[in-house]
Every structure is written in structure tokens, then in C-alpha cells.
Amino acid sequence: MVASSRKQSRRQSTKPARFTQRYAKVEDMPIVHRHAAGIDLAGSASHFVAIEVDNEIEVCEFGGTTDEVKKLVAYLCDHDVTTVAMESTGVYWMVVYDLLEFAGMEVFLVNPTHINSVPGRRKDDKLDCRWLQKLHKFGLLSASFRPNPDDRPLQSLYRQRTRLVRLQSDEMRRMQKSLDVMNLRIHKLVSDLGGVTGMRIIRAILAGQQDPVELAKMRDHRCHCSEEELISALTGHYLPTQLLALKQTLERYDMLQSQIEEIDAALEQALREIIPLDDAEIDAHVAVNPTPIPTGKHAPTFPVMSYLQLLTGKNATTIPGIGPQLALGLQALLGRDYTKWATAKHFTSHLTLAPVQKISGGKMLQSSTRPGAHAGAVIFKQAAAAVTRTDTALGAYYRRLAVRVGKGKALTALARKIAVQYYNLMRYGQVFVDIGEQHYEKRYRQQQINSLTKRAAKLGLTLSVAA
Numbered sequence: 001m002v003a004s005s006r007k008q009s010r011r012q013s014t015k016p017a018r019f020t021q022r023y024a025k026v027e028d029m030p031i032v033h034r035h036a037a038g039i040d041l042a043g044s045a046s047h048f049v050a051i052e053v054d055n056e057i058e059v060c061e062f063g064g065t066t067d068e069v070k071k072l073v074a075y076l077c078d079h080d081v082t083t084v085a086m087e088s089t090g091v092y093w094m095v096v097y098d099l100l101e102f103a104g105m106e107v108f109l110v111n112p113t114h115i116n117s118v119p120g121r122r123k124d125d126k127l128d129c130r131w132l133q134k135l136h137k138f139g140l141l142s143a144s145f146r147p148n149p150d151d152r153p154l155q156s157l158y159r160q161r162t163r164l165v166r167l168q169s170d171e172m173r174r175m176q177k178s179l180d181v182m183n184l185r186i187h188k189l190v191s192d193l194g195g196v197t198g199m200r201i202i203r204a205i206l207a208g209q210q211d212p213v214e215l216a217k218m219r220d221h222r223c224h225c226s227e228e229e230l231i232s233a234l235t236g237h238y239l240p241t242q243l244l245a246l247k248q249t250l251e252r253y254d255m256l257q258s259q260i261e262e263i264d265a266a267l268e269q270a271l272r273e274i275i276p277l278d279d280a281e282i283d284a285h286v287a288v289n290p291t292p293i294p295t296g297k298h299a300p301t302f303p304v305m306s307y308l309q310l311l312t313g314k315n316a317t318t319i320p321g322i323g324p325q326l327a328l329g330l331q332a333l334l335g336r337d338y339t340k341w342a343t344a345k346h347f348t349s350h351l352t353l354a355p356v357q358k359i360s361g362g363k364m365l366q367s368s369t370r371p372g373a374h375a376g377a378v379i380f381k382q383a384a385a386a387v388t389r390t391d392t393a394l395g396a397y398y399r400r401l402a403v404r405v406g407k408g409k410a411l412t413a414l415a416r417k418i419a420v421q422y423y424n425l426m427r428y429g430q431v432f433v434d435i436g437e438q439h440y441e442k443r444y445r446q447q448q449i450n451s452l453t454k455r456a457a458k459l460g461l462t463l464s465v466a467a
Contacts, residue, residue, distance in 0.1 A: 029138045030138075030139075031137055031138060032137070032138060032139030033082070033083045033136055033137055033139060034137075035079075035080050035081050035082045035083065036051075036052075036081070036082075036083050036084070036085065036133055036136045036137045037049060037050065037051045037076055037081045037083070037084045037085070037133055037136075038050045038051075038084070038085050038086070038128075038129045038130065038131070038132030038133030038134070038135075038136055039072075039084055039085070039086035039096065039129060039132065040086070040087065040125050040126075040128040040129035040132065041086060041087060041089040041090075041092050041093055041096065042125045043064070043089065043090070043092060044064045044092055045063075045064055046061050046062060046063055046064055046125075047061070047062050047063075047064065047068075047069070047072060047096065048060070048061050048062075048125045048126055048128070048129040049061075049062065049072060049075065049076070049129060050126075050129040050130045050132065050133040051076070051079055051081055051133065052133070052137070053079065057130055057133065059126050059129060059130060060075065062075075064092065066095065069095060069096055069099055070099065072096070073099050073100055073103050076100070076103075076105065077103060081105065082105060082106060083105060083106040083107075083108065083136065084100055084105050084106070084107050084108065084136075085107075085108040085110055085132045085133070085135070085136035085141050086107070086108070086109065086110065086132065087109075087110055087111075087112045087115070087128075087132070088109050088110065088111065088112065088144060089112070093109065097109060097146075101149070107143075108136060108141055108142075108143040109143055109144040109146060110132070110141050110142075110143070110144065111144055114141065114142070115131065115132065115135060115141070145340060145350060147333075147334070147335035147337075148335055148336070148337055150274045151274065151332075151335040151336060153270045153273075154267065154270045154271065154274070154331070154332045155332050155333060155335075157263055157266050157267050157270055157332070158267065158328070158329060158332035158333065159332075159375075160263055161260060161263040161264070161267070162329075164256050164259055164260050164263065165260065165298045167256055168253060168256040168257065168260070168298075171249050171250075171252050171253040171256065172193060172194050172253065174245075174249045175193065175202065175246055175249045175250060175253070176193055178242045178243075178245050178246040178249065179202075179236075179246070181239065181242050182236045182237055182238055182239055182242050182243075183236040183237050184205075184233070184234060184236040185233040186198055186201055186202075186230075186233060186234065188233060189223075189225040189229055189230060189233050190223065190225070191224075192297070194297070195220075196220045196222075197218065197219050197220045197223050200218040200220075201215050201218055201234070202246070202250060203250070204218060205243070205246070206243065206246060206247050206250065210238055212230075212231045212232075212234035212235045213231055215230070215234045216228075216230035216231045216234060260298070261301060264300050264301045264302060265302075267300065267302075267328070267332075268300075268302045268307070271307040271308075271311065272307070274311065275307065275310050275311050277310065282307075282310065285306070285310055286303060286306045286307075289306065289309075290303065290306065291303045291304075291305040291306045291309075291324075294323065294324040294325050296323075296325065298325075299324075299325050300324070300325060300328060304324040304325065304327065304328045305317060305324045305327065308324075308327055308328065308331055311331070311336070312331070312336060312426065314425055314426060314429065316330065316331075316422060316425065316426070318425075318431055318432055319383075319418060319421050319422055319425065319432045320383075320386075320387045320390060320392050320394055320395075320418070320432075320434060321382075321383030321384060321385075321386040321387040321394075321418055322383045322418070322422070323386075326379050326382060326383055329375075329376075329379045330376060330379055330380075330422065333375050333376045333379070334376055336426075338423060338426050338427040339427070341423070344419075344420045344423045344424060347419065347420075347423045348416050348419050348420060348423075350374070351374045351376050351377040351380065351419055352369050352370045352372060352373060352374050352377050353369065353374075353377050353380065353412060353415055353416040353419055354369065354416060355367045355368055355369050356368065356369065356370055369412060376419075377415065377419075380415040380416075380418050380419045380422070381411060381412070381415045383415070383418050384398070384411050384412075384414040384415040384418055385411065387414065387418070388411070388414070391436070391437045392434045392436065392437060393434055393435045393436060393437060393439065393440035394414060394417060394418070394434070395437060396437040396440045396441055396444075397414065397417070397440065398410050398411070398413075398414045400444065401413055401414075449463075
């Protein structure tokens with residue numbers, strides 16, 4: 001009796017903790033995926049699979065050929081596996097992913113950094129697949145984003161087009177170098193060497209014309225420089241070796257241009273295939289509601305917005321900074337199903353536009369975006385760069401923030417705002433309405449006045465408006 005009374009008095013005298021929360025014990029964790037498997041892709045040579053059979057873990061090795069992968073899929077189907085987790089190793093996971101998905105299994109493509117951060121665990125292919133199966137069984141793994149099967153051809157084509165555009169830009173720089181070696185200063189007067197004036201002059205030089213007066217006559221009427229300035233810039237020292245290099249570079253440039261046009265035709269066909277209408281209905285809608293073909297450098301050669309509005313039912317170009325070309329890139333990279341992100345915060349975090357906050361001891365240790373840039377984030381930053389000098393509310397927000405935190409961080413913050421508006425439009429149909437720069441500045445001024453008024457009241461002061 002004395003001992004129990006002492007325990008009760010000790011419990012009563014104990015001070016309550018500042019924070020109390022109970023968590024489930026590790027051994028009592030609920031099983032989320034009962035029929036789960038883990039696959040470790042050991043490159044192109046072999047794949048290791050771990051499944052649970054009669055309360056034991058069975059590990060099997062399969063080859064990397066297509067026939068061996070099909071045997072792997074059949075092996076999982078025979079053991080009633082419904083979900084699979086595997087690492088994203090190079091490009092070897094793609095065929096495994098597609099065949100598993102075609103067989104009706106739920107596939108979790110896992111970031112390797114999420115599972116390899118446990119110290120003291122020996123690195124081994126057989127142990128890795130067992131570790132994947134164990135984590136996936138208890139629901140501790142999150143799947144990486146991948147568009148739906150219908151949207152993947154569009155994504156592959158757009159990525160190929162982006163690579164071709166970059167290669168074409170490299171060839172343009174090589175042409176500029178050859179001209180510099182021959183002291184032909186065209187790019188000093190012409191804003192775009194790949195424009196009408198620049199390409200006319202380059203093709204004429206390769207055709208044998210070296211007279212600066214005749215070359216200057218090929219100037220387009222929209223060019224800001226005069227013919228006299230062009231004559232001076234086109235008086236160069238021609239070298240046979242550099243002319244040969246220029247000729248070969250131009251041929252590669254033209255070849256890439258033809259390939260980009262071929263990709264554009266494939267992109268248009270891919271869009272028509274995923275639109276849930278017949279070809280006749282699509283053509284009729286495009287004819288009745290025509291949208292202009294995108295203009296600008298490397299722009300697609302078909303009415304992009306006509307197809308995107310038929311596909312999604314929304315017009316992304318209502319958001320400042322997003323044009324038809326950027327809208328096509330976002331559609332190709334992000335797909336149509338935006339329910340994969342629960343909120344706009346999840347969406348911007350996936351794009352690496354949201355800052356990752358590290359808090360310890362109630363103090364903010366670090367708040368910055370994750371290293372690396374998502375391809376979709378690059379597009380949103382391009383849209384943000386186009387908004388910075390506009391008289392919109394978003395432009396005013398950027399200019400105010402750039403003074404305080406710098407242009408780089410302000411551009412990322414503006415890109416995040418545009419991404420939030422894009423998410424709300426594509427998922428909920430919320431159309432963006434710009435309040436204007438003046439209304440934004442007026443609202444921001446009132447917020448500052450309210451903040452200063454509260455601070456003055458705490459100090460026993462009163463604010464008054466200056467005459």
C-alpha cells in the first residue's frame with residue numbers, strides 16, 4: 001500500500017510535457033500492401049525479385065532480355081503479386097515498368113535516394129530487393145510521377161524535340177564562330193543570325209558571293225542596321241577551311257530543322273490520337289474555332305491551342321507568360337491527371353519550386369529549393385521571365401520582391417505563383433483574373449499601413465497621414 005501511494009504521488013507531481021504525441025511501434029505497423037514485390041534492377045545483365053511466399057522471402061534472379069523480363073512478369077502473376085516497387089536505374093526500368101503495368105500490376109517507381117540512406121546496411125542486389133519489398137509492404141515508399149500511358153508518346157516526342165532544338169542552337173554557334181574567324185561581323189548588327197537576313201547572307205556566301213555590297217542588299221526591311229553598316233561588317237577575310245566548316249555546319253542545321261518539322265507532325269498526330277473525338281470532328285472544330293499558329297523561334301508549325309483546348313477544355317494562355325509553345329510543353333511533361341498531386345503545394349514541391357524548410361529547436365535553419373530543376377519548372381521560369389516587365393500584378397510582385405531578395409529568388413517565387421495558377425486552372429477550372437499593377441500596388445500599400453499602425457499602437461504611438 002505504501003509503494004502504490006508513492007507511485008501515485010510521483011505521477012501527480014510530474015509536470016506535463018510541452019508536447020505529447022503517441023506513435024505506433026515498428027513491430028505493430030499495419031501492412032499496406034499484402035501482395036507486394038521488390039525488384040532491384042542490376043543494370044542490363046539481370047534483375048533480382050523478392051516476394052513473400054509462406055511467410056518467407058523468396059529471391060529470384062532473371063536476365064535482362066525481353067524474354068527474361070516476360071518470365072519475371074509471369075512469375076509475379078503466378079504468385080498473385082498486385083503491386084511492385086523498383087528503383088529508377090538508368091533506362092532499364094522502362095521496359096520492366098511497361099510490361100508490369102500491362103499485366104495489371106501497380107508499379108511504384110522509387111527514387112534511389114529515398115531507400116539508400118540507412119547507415120550500416122550492406123549494399124547487395126539480393127539485399128536491395130528484399131529491402132524494397134519490406135518497405136513497400138508497410139507502405140513506406142512513394143511513387144515517382146509518370147504520365148498516364150496515353151500521354152507518354154507526347155512526352156517522348158516533346159523531349160526529343162527539345163534535344164533537337166538544343167543541337168540546332170549549337171550548330172548556330174558554330175556558324176557564328178566560323179564567321180568570326182573570317183572577320184564577318186554579321187551578328188554584331190543582326191539580332192538573330194538564324195533570322196531572315198542572317199540566313200540569306202550565309203547561304204549567299206556559301207553560293208560564292210563575297211562582295212559586301214551585294215551581300216548587304218539582302219538585308220530585310222525590318223532590320224535596324226543600315227546597308228552601309230552591313231557593308232563594313234561583311235568585308236572579311238575569307239578562308240577555304242572556314243568556308244568548308246560553315247558549309248557542313250549549315251547542312252547539319254538544315255537537317256535538324258527538317259527533323260524538327262518531322263517531330264512537329266508526329267506531335268500533331270499524337271495530340272489527335274488522345275483527343276476523344278473523330279478526325280472529322282477535330283477538323284470541324286479547328287475550322288470553326290481557329291487559333292493562330294505559334295510564332296517565334298523554334299515554334300511548332302500547327303495550331304497548338306486548338307488541340308489543347310479540345311483535349312483539356314481549358315485555355316492555359318489566359319495565365320500571364322504562358323503561350324502556346326509553353327502550354328504544349330506543360331501538357332507533354334505533366335499530362336492531364338492533376339489529381340496525382342493532392343494540393344497546389346504538392347504540385348510546386350514536385351516541380352522543385354517550393355522551398356524545403358529545415359527547422360530544429362524552433363528555429364529556421366535553412367529554407368531553399370531542392371537542387372536540380374524539373375523540366376516543368378524550367379518552363380514556368382520561362383513564363384515568369386516573360387512577366388517580369390509587364391504591367392500586371394504578377395510583374396509588380398516580382399519587381400517588389402527582387403529589390404528585397406534578388407532577381408534569382410524573385411524569379412523562382414514568381415514561377416511558383418504561375419505554377420499554382422496553372423494547377424488551379426487545370427484541376428479546378430479556376431480562370432486567372434489579373435487585378436492589374438495599380439490595384440496590386442494600392443493593396444500592398446494598405447497592407448503596409450495596417451502593419452505600421454499595429455506596430456505604432458504597441459509602442460503607444462499614433463500614425464497620421466502626411467499633408
